[in-house]
Amino acid sequence: MSEYNPAAIEPKWQKYWIENKIFKTDDTDRSKPKYYVLDMFPYPSSSGLHVGHPEGYTATDIIARYKRKKGFNVLHPIGWDAFGLPAEQYAIKTGTHPKITTKENIQRFREQLQSLGFSYDWDREVDTTDPAYYKWTQWIFLQLYKQGLAYQSSVAVNRKPMRQWMLRITAYAERLLEDLEEVDWPDSIKEMQRNWIGRSIGADIDFRVSGHDETIRVFTTRPDTLFGATYMVLSPEHPLVDVLTTAEKKSAVVAYRAEAANKSELDRTDLNKDKSGVFTGGHAVNPCTGKEIPVWVADYVLMSYGTGAIMAVPGHDERDWEFAVKYDIPIIEVVKGGDVSKAAYTDSDDGIVVNSANDEVSINDLPVAEAKVKITAWLEKKGLGEKTVNYKLRDWLFSRQRYWGEPFPVIFVNGEPKPMREEDLPVTLPEVERYKPSGTGESPLATIEEWVNTTDPETGAPARRETNTMPQWAGSCWYYLRYIDPDYTEGPVSLEKEQYWMPVDLYVGGAEHAVLHLLYARFWHKVLYDVGVVSTKEPFQRLVNQGMILGELEFTAWKDAAGNYVPANALEPGIDYLPEKLSEDQVEKKGTDFVIAGTGIVIDARSFKMSKSRGNVINPDVVVEQYGADSLRLYEMFMGPLEQVKPWSMKGVEGVYRFLKRVWRTFVDEETGKIRSGIGDAEPDRDQLKIMHETIKKVTEDIEGHRFNTAISQLMIFNNEAMKWEVKPAGLMKTYIRLLDPFAPHIAEELWEMLGEKSVLAFTEWPGYEEKYLQSDSMVIAVQVNGKLRASIEIPSDKAGDKAFVLALARDNSQVQKYIEGVTVVKEIFVPGRIVNIVVRV
RNA sequence: GCCGACGUGGUGGAAUGGUAGACACGACAGACUUAAAAUCUGUUGGGCCUUAUAGCCCGUGCCGGUUCGAGUCCGGCCGUCGGUACCA
Numbered sequence: 001m002s003e004y005n006p007a008a009i010e011p012k013w014q015k016y017w018i019e020n021k022i023f024k025t026d027d028t029d030r031s032k033p034k035y036y037v038l039d040m041f042p043y044p045s046s047s048g049l050h051v052g053h054p055e056g057y058t059a060t061d062i063i064a065r066y067k068r069k070k071g072f073n074v075l076h077p078i079g080w081d082a083f084g085l086p087a088e089q090y091a092i093k094t095g096t097h098p099k100i101t102t103k104e105n106i107q108r109f110r111e112q113l114q115s116l117g118f119s120y121d122w123d124r125e126v127d128t129t130d131p132a133y134y135k136w137t138q139w140i141f142l143q144l145y146k147q148g149l150a151y152q153s154s155v156a157v158n159r160k161p162m163r164q165w166m167l168r169i170t171a172y173a174e175r176l177l178e179d180l181e182e183v184d185w186p187d188s189i190k191e192m193q194r195n196w197i198g199r200s201i202g203a204d205i206d207f208r209v210s211g212h213d214e215t216i217r218v219f220t221t222r223p224d225t226l227f228g229a230t231y232m233v234l235s236p237e238h239p240l241v242d243v244l245t246t247a248e249k250k251s252a253v254v255a256y257r258a259e260a261a262n263k264s265e266l267d268r269t270d271l272n273k274d275k276s277g278v279f280t281g282g283h284a285v286n287p288c289t290g291k292e293i294p295v296w297v298a299d300y301v302l303m304s305y306g307t308g309a310i311m312a313v314p315g316h317d318e319r320d321w322e323f324a325v326k327y328d329i330p331i332i333e334v335v336k337g338g339d340v341s342k343a344a345y346t347d348s349d350d351g352i353v354v355n356s357a358n359d360e361v362s363i364n365d366l367p368v369a370e371a372k373v374k375i376t377a378w379l380e381k382k383g384l385g386e387k388t389v390n391y392k393l394r395d396w397l398f399s400r401q402r403y404w405g406e407p408f409p410v411i412f413v414n415g416e417p418k419p420m421r422e423e424d425l426p427v428t429l430p431e432v433e434r435y436k437p438s439g440t441g442e443s444p445l446a447t448i449e450e451w452v453n454t455t456d457p458e459t460g461a462p463a464r465r466e467t468n469t470m471p472q473w474a475g476s477c478w479y480y481l482r483y484i485d486p487d488y489t490e491g492p493v494s495l496e497k498e499q500y501w502m503p504v505d506l507y508v509g510g511a512e513h514a515v516l517h518l519l520y521a522r523f524w525h526k527v528l529y530d531v532g533v534v535s536t537k538e539p540f541q542r543l544v545n546q547g548m549i550l551g552e553l554e555f556t557a558w559k560d561a562a563g564n565y566v567p568a569n570a571l572e573p574g575i576d577y578l579p580e581k582l583s584e585d586q587v588e589k590k591g592t593d594f595v596i597a598g599t600g601i602v603i604d605a606r607s608f609k610m611s612k613s614r615g616n617v618i619n620p621d622v623v624v625e626q627y628g629a630d631s632l633r634l635y636e637m638f639m640g641p642l643e644q645v646k647p648w649s650m651k652g653v654e655g656v657y658r659f660l661k662r663v664w665r666t667f668v669d670e671e672t673g674k675i676r677s678g679i680g681d682a683e684p685d686r687d688q689l690k691i692m693h694e695t696i697k698k699v700t701e702d703i704e705g706h707r708f709n710t711a712i713s714q715l716m717i718f719n720n721e722a723m724k725w726e727v728k729p730a731g732l733m734k735t736y737i738r739l740l741d742p743f744a745p746h747i748a749e750e751l752w753e754m755l756g757e758k759s760v761l762a763f764t765e766w767p768g769y770e771e772k773y774l775q776s777d778s779m780v781i782a783v784q785v786n787g788k789l790r791a792s793i794e795i796p797s798d799k800a801g802d803k804a805f806v807l808a809l810a811r812d813n814s815q816v817q818k819y820i821e822g823v824t825v826v827k828e829i830f831v832p833g834r835i836v837n838i839v840v841r842v
Numbered sequence: 843g844c845c846g847a848c849g850u851g852g853u854g855g856a857a858u859g860g861u862a863g864a865c866a867c868g869a870c871a872g873a874c875u876u877a878a879a880a881u882c883u884g885u886u887g888g889g890c891c892u893u894a895u896a897g898c899c900c901g902u903g904c905c906g907g908u909u910c911g912a913g914u915c916c917g918g919c920c921g922u923c924g925g926u927a928c929c930a
Contacts, residue, residue, distance in 0.1 A: 003880095188846045192925060195845065200929075220930060233930090275928080305929045312930085318843090319928055392929050511924075548924095553853070584868085589852055592903080606922090638866075640855055644848085645923070652854065655866050658881095665881090710856070713865035720865095782861040787911040789861050815897085829910050835860045839910045 002673040004664035006628025009750040014114055016749075022762055023119040025075050027497070035072040036501050037064050038483075038540075040509025040517075041081040041476045044105035046090070049112040050610065051618045051636070051648065056508040056546040058633045059642050059708060061118045063506060065742035066703050068119075069766035075501055076119060077483035079126035080106050081476045088404040091435045098404045098435070102129055112621065116629045117745050119762065126482045128406075128475030133482060135426035136492040137474050138409040140524060143531050145410075145419050152417060155397060158441045165408065165468065167396040169523045173197050176393075176522055185543040186643070189514045196515045198392025203376045205311065205385035207232060207284040210292055214243055216284055219306030219390055222316065222348070223379065224363060224371035226288045227356035228334035229311035230324070232295045233277065236260035237303040244295050246281030253278055253297055260299040275300050275323040286311075287384045288358055288375075298323065306390055315340040335368060396520065398471060401443040403435045405469030412464045413456050424457050427465070443467040476517060477524040480504055480539060491533060498534050503541045508642075511545040518543070544706060547645040549636075550607035551616030555582040557596055557603040567602040569593070607647035618648050630744035631657040637708035637743065659716055660747055663740070666723050667733065667751050675754050676728070684729040689773040691721050692732050696769035699739045708743070715740055730755065735767045783810040784837040785819040800833040810836045 017023060037060045042053065064076040080102075087098035087105075106127065113120070126133055144150040144167060155164040169176075177197050180190045202221035209216060216232060234241050236257045245253045256278040277298030284295050300319055301310050314324030314331040321344035324331050331340050336352045338345025345351065348368040356363045356371070361378045363371040379385035399408075407427045409420040420427065430451040435444050446452060446467040456463045481493040484501045488494050518540070525539040558566045558577040571577060587605070588597045594605040610617045623632045634656040640646045669676045684692070695718040702711035718736060722728060734755060741748035741761055752761045775797055783791045791813045799805045807828055810816055820840055829837035 186847095188925085191846060195926070198929065202930080218930080222930080300928045300930095302929070307930095310930050317930070319930075322928095390929080514925075584852090587852095594852095638854090644855095646854070649854065649867070651867050655854095659866085661881090709854095710865080713856075716865055780861085784861085784911070787860095787909095792861065827910060829860090831860060835911085837860080837910050 002668070002670045004661045004668075004747070006630060006660075006746065007625075010115070010117065010624075010629050010746040013746045013749045014117055017117070017119070017762075018114065018122065021123070022760060023076070023121055024123055025077075025121045026073060029073060030500060032071060032073040034075065034501055035064075035067040035506075036075045036504045037067070037506045038076075038480055038504045038508070039078060040507070040513060041079065041479050042109065043081045043084055043472075044102065044109040045086060046101070046105055048105075048108050049620050051620050051623070051632075052510070052546075052549050052610075054116055054620055054632060055549060055636045055642070056510070057113070057116070057118055058636050059544070059546065059706065060506065060508050061633075062637070062703060062708060062742040063706075064119055065745065065762060066766065068762060069738065069741075069764060071765075075124075075483065076121060077124040077126075078113065078118070078120045078122075079124070079479060079483065080109070080128065081472065081479070082106060082127050082129045083405045083475055084472045085402065085404070088402060088435055091404070095433070097431075099129070115624055116620070116633065119745070124483050124486050126479055126486055128479065129404075131426045131428050134406045134475065136482065137406050137470065137478070138425050138427060139422060140478060140492065140528065141406075141470070141474075142409055142419050142422065142425075143533075144524075144527060147527060147531065149527060150398070153395075157401065160441055162441065164397055164399040165466075167398045167523075169396045169520070170391060170393055172523050172526055173199070173391040173393050174389075175526055176519060179522075179526075179538055183538050183543070184541055186545060189511070189518070189543060189545065192514050193519060196393065196519065198390075200390050200392075202388060202390065203372075203379065203385050204307065204388045205287065205379060207287060207311065209240070209244060209295075210283040210285060212243055212282075214240060216240055216295070216309050217307045218309045218311045219388065220311055222313065222368075222372070223375050223385070224348075224353055224356075224366075224368050225313040225316045225334050226286070226311065226375060227363075228313045228315045228332045229286050229293065230314060230330045230332055231293050231312045232284050233298045233301045233310050233312055233323075234280070234295060235301040235303040235308045236297055236299050238297075238308045240309070241280065241297055244280040244282030249279060249281035253280055256297055263299065275319065275326055277323060277327065279327075287379070287382075288356070288361075290358070294329070296323075296327075304394060305392065314344065316344055316346055318344045318346060320344070396523075398474075399468035400471050401437070401441065402469050403429070403432075403444040405471065406474055407445070407469055408466040410466040411454060411456060412466070413459075413461055417466070418456065418463070421458065443469060445469070473517065473520050477521045478528070480507075480521075481528075481534065492528075493533070495533070495535065498536075502534060502536045503539055506542045506544065507540040508544045508546060510548070514545065545643055547641075547643050548609065549618075549639075550645060550647045551610045551614065551618070552649060553605065553607050553647050554616070555584070555587045555594060555603055555605050556580065557582055557601065565596065565599075565601045567600075568604045569602050610648075618650075623653060627653055627657040628660075628746070630660055630746050634660070634712060634744055638712045640709055642706055642708065656712075659719070660744060662723060663719050663744075663747065664751075666719055666728070668754070678726055679728045679730050679733055679755075682727045682729045684732050686773075686776070688725065688729065688732060690776055691718055692735060693769040693773040695739060696735070696767045697774070700766070700769070703742065712743060715743070737761070738764055738767055779833060781806060781810070781833070782835045783813060783816055784835060785816060786839060787837060790819055791815040803830045803832075806830065806836060807838075810838065 039057050039060050064074050067074050082102045087101045090096060090101050091098045128134060141150060149168040149171060151166055152163045153166045154161045177194060177199055180193060200221050202219055203223040204217055204219050206215040206217050241253065275298065277296045280295050280297055282295045283292040286293050312320040314320040314329060315333050316335055332355060333340045334353060334355050335345055336354045337347055337350055351368050353363045353366050353371040363374050366374065376387050407429060409425055409427050410417050411420060430448050432448055437444055452465050452467060454463050454465055455461060478492060485493045485497045521539060525534060528534045529537055557580045558568055558571060559580060560566050560577055566577060582603065586597055587594050587603060593602045595602050608614055608616060620632060631653055635653045638656055639652065667675060695714050698714040699711045737748050737752050749761050777797055778794050779797050779800060780792050780794055782789055783793055793809050793813055795806055795809060807830060811820060820838055823840040825838055826841050827839040
């Protein structure tokens with residue numbers, strides 16, 4: 001072969017890697033340090049891989065290949081999060097069993113991933129739909145149950161209350177929050193998790209109900225404003241609503257509650273910001289002022305947070321203020337600093353408490369923080385309340401009315417749930433012909449009588465199976481443990497292996513899983529830690545989110561109904577415009593905007609999320625076919641920083657493809673198809689060594705820092721130089737191949753073989769660099785006068801630290817002289833090896 | 843609204859507080875070619891001036907500050923993207 005031909009060399013090496021199990025992880029050698037690098041679990045969809053997948057996968061593959069060369073025992077697995085709705089819906093439509101669809105999709109994904117040359121250990125593939133896998137998902141559910149963390153609750157499904165399984169994740173809220181400190185994740189993700197958990201400190205306070213022997217308990221984060229509570233609100237679902245409602249208000253309250261019950265979550269939040277409510281006719285007593293205040297029912301108070309009831313302080317809470325103004329309820333200022341007749345004053349940093357004293361206690365003149373402490377202490381002493389912590393986090397609804405999911409390992413005997421014994425696992429899905437929803441809102445499994453009706457294996461008593469299945473999250477909550485020990489039969493994972501391999505050292509995936517998947521997996525991991533299955537508190541030590549890849553840049557001009565162009569920055573909302581796609585040569589840049597060439601008509605220039613409807617989806621198969629897997633890998637890394645959102649560009653792919661062709665020609669004589677005669681046992685000269693060691697240093701540091709784009713640019717710089725060398729020292733050229741290998745492993749293997757090497761490239765040692773080769777005889781120093789660059793001077797490297805020498809040379813420079821002649825030199829800044837700055841007074 | 847990220851050439855992007863624009867795309871000019879493709883060489887932030895590949899000015903969203911020196915640090919705006927939202 002003479003020209004670079006990825007279509008020939010890539011399949012060759014992929015076959016070689018797989019058939020010889022080159023990347024099978026050695027799980028007996030415990031002397032090496034381990035490195036566990038993990039990709040987020042893919043769902044094998046029918047549409048196959050898109051270009052977003054190989055972005056993260058290439059990054060982890062580079063790390064895996066690099067770490068192997070650095071002497072680590074690397075665990076780099078892949079598998080399938082294969083339960084899920086699309087396969088079930090496809091089954092309903094076509095009658096094809098989800099198992100078959102799933103198998104086909106996995107096959108396709110596997111082939112696509114292998115065509116990209118990822119160095120996975122294919123013997124560790126896991127599949128969540130495999131009974132041998134979900135047996136242990138069910139087993140973990142049993143542990144949750146035994147810990148009292150799985151319970152049944154009545155939840156409305158399609159407006160009907162049904163018994164559903166819930167997981168008590170709230171019991172772990174504090175630990176999920178605290179242990180974020182221990183992991184090396186992006187701040188933004190940690191912050192999102194913190195917000196989701198939503199911890200807030202405040203007080204529970206009891207309000208006595210007038211005329212009844214009841215109290216209303218509220219949660220507030222602002223006990224300091226208690227003196228300003230002029231009414232209370234119960235959520236429509238609150239049990240005390242009936243007690244408080246007076247006869248004459250009854251019909252209004254009943255109507256309001258019915259209305260609220262019919263509103264969806266959306267109606268109650270997004271669409272309807274306008275507060276509504278109704279007075280119950282009942283009153284409660286403000287424990288501080290002793291005054292009676294009215295109790296309302298309003299759906300801006302949610303039953304699911306806090307106690308489902310609030311004390312309303314319209315002076316210092318925006319929602320209460322809005323409500324009070326609408327219903328003409330008094331507003332009292334108890335924190336000084338704003339104007340409560342105009343808006344709620346919610347500042348708690350600068351405000352000073354006022355109007356807040358009774359016979360026993362005064363918090364007047366205190367800053368908010370101190371007032372909170374003092375009033376809470378008083379309430380506690382009087383038995384009227386206590387300091388509490390609340391979380392936004394809710395328990396996890398764990399039941400789905402689906403066929404294609406893990407069955408619960410639970411039977412009902414005489415209507416009572418009974419967990420199954422470990423030896424009776426797995427509970428497998430029945431083979432059926434029909435997957436249609438039951439029509440009753442229940443799971444399709446409910447219609448399969450021969451499966452539902454069973455006997456208690458322990459007693460032989462008649463029993464019914466749980467017909468809901470687990471959500472898709474279940475399988476992905478612990479898959480990273482199964483990779484460690486995929487064939488283990490005594491538990492999800494053996495402790496010895498878990499202790500060696502965990503935690504995951506690097507976890508790469510999309511930010512869309514920032515909250516739920518990561519929170520759920522952390523929760524399960526902590527439960528497994530508590531029951532002794534794992535030895536680590538947190539599963540994922542380091543997390544990196546790859547940025548989304550957008551479609552190619554698009555230029556869009558807008559036309560009105562009459563067909564006239566309208567500038568993109570002058571579009572009026574509510575009017576329909578016709579988009580017109582323009583090509584690159586129809587547009588030009590004007591100031592900060594793009595305009596139609598030759599006009600001043602501003603157009604939109606941006607990239608969009610890839611989507612079928614927009615028609616801007618890039619299929620990786622097509623890229624591999626045209627340019628090869630190495631080009632795809634290289635381009636996805638060269639586009640920009642891994643974490644960043646970035647637009648696709650086919651021209652960019654061509655760019656890296658040309659680079660690989662140049663690398664090929666650096667090594668191969670295209671006339672003969674053999675390694676160039678110029679590559680031989682020559683001694684490298686000083687310049688060659690310098691750029692070689694610079695390249696080793698840069699590539700090494702950039703891989704460690706996940707700056708793959710700049711690592712690749714250094715590989716380009718080296719090749720651009722090496723192409724010019726008449727004689728190319730073979731040692732250097734082989735070192736270069738080893739640096740290139742993690743990024744473009746197919747071409748690297750091929751050239752390695754052509755260079756006559758017999759060793760397995762994947763396990764050759766990563767090159768080290770030596771400082772001494774990074775130096776050259778001379779260096780260029782920038783000379784500034786008053787911070788402006790005026791000259792560059794060349795100095796011998798060994799004089800780099802000699803301030804007097806360098807400064808003398810700098811002042812001697814004719815350019816510099818123009819600026820320092822006849823003025824006073826005030827100061828001279830000298831940064832060795834970099835810069836000189838002469839400060840003068842003019 | 844709140845939380846978080848980010849604003850650098852025509853484009854993607856690069857720059858431990860120290861010569862802004864590495865590397866790549868595109869464009870332009872040239873070489874090779876009957877021609878095209880491929881490949882190679884050169885130029886390429888804007889402007890001024892010039893015989894000059896000399897020199898000067900401006901330039902990292904906007905305004906201000908710290909510093910000998912700011913794309914980088916600090917304060918305040920503006921804009922884009924992502925998350926989240928009646929959470930008391």
